[in-house]
Amino acid sequence: MALFKFFWSLRAPCGFLHQAKRYLASPIASHYEAINRGEKEVPEYFNFASDVMDKWTELEKEGKNPQRTVFWWVNNQKEEVKWSYEDLGVLSRKAANVLSGPCGLQRGDRVLMVLPRIPEWWLLVLACTRAGIVFIPGTSQLTAKDIAYRLQASKAKCIVVSETLAPGVDSIASECKSLRTKLLVSDRGRDGWLNFKDLLQAAPANHNCVKTKSDDPLAIYFTSGTTGSPKMVAHSHCSYGIGLLIFGSHCLKLSPSSVIWTISDPGWVKAAWSCVFAPLIHGACVFIHHLPEFEPTLVLNTLASYPITNFCAPPTGFRMLVQVDLTRYKFMSLKQCVTGGEPLNPEVYECWKKQTGLELYEGYGQTETVLVCSTLEGMKIKPGSMGKPAVQYDVQIIDDQGNVLPPGKEGDIAIRIKPKRPFCLFTQYVDDPEKTAASERGDFYSTGDRAFKDEDGYFWFVGRSDDLINSAGYRIGPFEVESALQEHPAVAESAVVSSPDPARGEVVKAFVVLSPAFSSHDPEKLIKELQDHVKKTTAPYKYPRKIEFVPELPKTPSGKIQRAVLKKKEWGKI
Incomplete structure (x- = not known):
C-alpha cells in the first residue's frame, strides 16, 4: 500500500469530478466508435495500453484533459488507492518489466491470474497488454484441483495468486509441466515464489509497449459447458479493447464525468468489460470496493x-x-x-x-x-x-x-x-x-x-438450449458437479440440473443414486456431507444447494441419462 500512496502523493489534488464534467465526450472513444459502427476498418495494429491509456496520458500532459482519478479502490478499513492515467501508465510499465524481467515471460506466453479485488489485478491486466502476454483470469474460489486443470490446459508459464491460494498451488505445481514462475501478491515472502510487490517497487518505469496486431490474442477465459471440463475462450486485442466501447457508451452511458462501480469478481468477464476496457476508453473513473x-x-x-x-x-x-x-x-x-x-x-x-x-x-x-x-x-x-x-x-x-x-x-x-x-x-x-x-x-x-x-x-x-445452469450469474456445467459427486463413495450415480430459486433465479440440484452401503445413512447428514465434499473438490459456487436421493435415474435405451426429464420435473413445480 505504501507504494500506491507514494504515487498518489506525486499528483496535485484536482477535484476530478467537477472538472471532468466540462468534458462531456471522450475524443478517444469517438474515434473508435466509427469502427464499431462499421464506418471504418479495424486497424491492423492495436494495443489498448499504447493506443488508449497512453493517449489519455498525453491529453492530460497537453492540458486537453484534466489529470484526475480514473481508478479508485477502497476497503472496509478505510484505505484508499487513487490513480490517474499517468499513474496507471507508470505502474503498469513497471509491472510489465516484472513480467518480462524476473518472471522471464515473452510475448505470447500465458499467465493465470487468480486474485481477489485488489489493485494489483488491474496493474497486471494492463502490464500483460503492454507486453503482449495473454492473461487468463480466474476466480479466487477455485480449488487447487481447478487451478491444476487450468494450468495444464492453458500451458500457462506463470501463475499469480494472493497469499491465501499459494499453499494450494504448491500442492499441484509439480503436475503442471509448463509452469515456470510463481508470482505472489503479498506483503510477505514465500519460499519458491517471486514477490510482486517487492519486484514492482524495484522495477524501472520505462517500457516499450509491444506492437500487437488487432487480432493477436489478449485474454483467455475458461467457461463451463454441459459436457466435459471448462473450455478456453480466446479474445483478441481489438475484441475487448475496441469492441467494449459500445457497451460503455450505449449501455453504461459512460463519459469522463462518470464514476462507475461494478460488482464483479476479477475472474469473470464482467470485470474486464465494466472495470477495465469500457470505462477506461471513455475516461471514466473505475470505482472498486474490496467486498469479501x-x-x-x-x-x-x-x-x-x-x-x-x-x-x-x-x-x-x-x-x-x-x-x-x-x-x-x-x-x-x-x-x-x-x-x-x-x-x-x-x-x-x-x-x-x-x-x-x-x-x-x-x-x-x-x-x-x-x-x-x-x-x-x-x-x-x-x-x-x-x-x-x-x-x-x-x-x-x-x-x-x-x-x-x-x-x-x-x-x-x-x-x-x-x-x-x-x-x-x-x-x-x-x-x-x-x-x-x-x-x-x-x-x-x-x-x-x-x-x-x-x-x-x-x-x-x-x-x-442445453443443460448449462446459470445461478446468480455463475455459469455451471452439470458435468463438473457430477464428476465431483462421483468421487464420493456414497454416490453410485448422479444427474445435475437447474432448479428454480426465488433469490438466485436457479440453483444446482443433484439427483443422487446411493451406493448400497450408504442407503441406511441419515439423509440430512449425508446431504451436508456431499455438499461439503463438492465445495472442497471444485469451486464452492458450484455445489448443489439441493440434493434428492432417488432409486434410479431416467435413461435412454442406450443408457444415457435424461437430464431433460429431471429438469422438466423440477421446473414443473413452479
Whole structure:
C-alpha cells in the first residue's frame, strides 16, 4: 500500500469530478466508435495500453484533459488507492518489466491470474497488454484441483495468486509441466515464489509497449459447458479493447464525468468489460470496493457515501437490495443502473424503480461475445426484455437449421458471422476446433440461449438450449458437479440440473443414486456431507444447494441419462 500512496502523493489534488464534467465526450472513444459502427476498418495494429491509456496520458500532459482519478479502490478499513492515467501508465510499465524481467515471460506466453479485488489485478491486466502476454483470469474460489486443470490446459508459464491460494498451488505445481514462475501478491515472502510487490517497487518505469496486431490474442477465459471440463475462450486485442466501447457508451452511458462501480469478481468477464476496457476508453473513473461478499447494507451505504454515478450488479444483487428499505438511502450522484449475467425479474425492476426513482437497464452478452443486446437510455423499457441488438452485431432468432425465424417464434439467439465475422466476437475455443465448429450453424454463431423477438425488435430470454445452469450469474456445467459427486463413495450415480430459486433465479440440484452401503445413512447428514465434499473438490459456487436421493435415474435405451426429464420435473413445480 505504501507504494500506491507514494504515487498518489506525486499528483496535485484536482477535484476530478467537477472538472471532468466540462468534458462531456471522450475524443478517444469517438474515434473508435466509427469502427464499431462499421464506418471504418479495424486497424491492423492495436494495443489498448499504447493506443488508449497512453493517449489519455498525453491529453492530460497537453492540458486537453484534466489529470484526475480514473481508478479508485477502497476497503472496509478505510484505505484508499487513487490513480490517474499517468499513474496507471507508470505502474503498469513497471509491472510489465516484472513480467518480462524476473518472471522471464515473452510475448505470447500465458499467465493465470487468480486474485481477489485488489489493485494489483488491474496493474497486471494492463502490464500483460503492454507486453503482449495473454492473461487468463480466474476466480479466487477455485480449488487447487481447478487451478491444476487450468494450468495444464492453458500451458500457462506463470501463475499469480494472493497469499491465501499459494499453499494450494504448491500442492499441484509439480503436475503442471509448463509452469515456470510463481508470482505472489503479498506483503510477505514465500519460499519458491517471486514477490510482486517487492519486484514492482524495484522495477524501472520505462517500457516499450509491444506492437500487437488487432487480432493477436489478449485474454483467455475458461467457461463451463454441459459436457466435459471448462473450455478456453480466446479474445483478441481489438475484441475487448475496441469492441467494449459500445457497451460503455450505449449501455453504461459512460463519459469522463462518470464514476462507475461494478460488482464483479476479477475472474469473470464482467470485470474486464465494466472495470477495465469500457470505462477506461471513455475516461471514466473505475470505482472498486474490496467486498469479501455481497452484503446489501454495505453496498447501499457505499452507493450513498461515494459520488458513484453508474452502478452495475447482477439481478441476484438487485434482488437482495430490494429486500431492504431503499427509501432510507439517498443516492445523490447515482444516475445509471445496469444489470446483466442472468434474466431480470420484472418485479425486481418495478421495486427498484419505485423505491429509488431510477430505471434499471438490462444487458445481455456471453463469455464469447461483447454486449449483444441491451435496453438503452431513451428506449422504452419493457421489463423482462433484454432489449435490442448492439450495433456491432446482426442478431437473429434461428431454428435448428440456421434459418431466421419471424417475430414471436422461439429459437436460438444467434449472431451473423458470414460473410464477415464480427471483430468483437471470440476468435476460437482454444485447442478445440470441434467445439468451435459446433458453435456455428449456417451463417451464424449460435449462443445456445433460447429467446424470441417481438414485433418491436425487443428480445425476450426463454432459457438455455442445453443443460448449462446459470445461478446468480455463475455459469455451471452439470458435468463438473457430477464428476465431483462421483468421487464420493456414497454416490453410485448422479444427474445435475437447474432448479428454480426465488433469490438466485436457479440453483444446482443433484439427483443422487446411493451406493448400497450408504442407503441406511441419515439423509440430512449425508446431504451436508456431499455438499461439503463438492465445495472442497471444485469451486464452492458450484455445489448443489439441493440434493434428492432417488432409486434410479431416467435413461435412454442406450443408457444415457435424461437430464431433460429431471429438469422438466423440477421446473414443473413452479
